[in-house]
Amino acid sequence: MAVVVFRSKVSGEVIMMRNHVEPVFKEAGIIFHERGAFLAQDLPSIIASLEQVIESIAQSEVPEDEDEAKEKPAMLASVAIKTRFYALLKLLRKASDKGVNVHWEPLT
Known part of the structure; x- marks a missing residue:
């Protein structure tokens, strides 16, 4: 599994799984490269x-049944798209407010 780290000069790092980021970027019309x-x-x-x-994705998400969620290990619980992208959007907004570029690369 590939892991991607997003960085800017005004914020910490945001680490995400590439397979979560790439399809959302593609749907948003953003070309995703390794770097x-x-x-x-x-x-x-x-x-x-x-x-x-x-x-758009959030509106089509089906909430997980609470009883089923309690039986699953935390690592297998589904994560809402808004939760998954919260930190990245926060980093992007902060960089935008400060007029700073954001870059990403594989986490090594």
């Missing part, structure tokens, strides 16, 4: 695109 960057001036439109896709 990449978002320029500060592009961040507002990138954030808006990601928010739109995440909201």
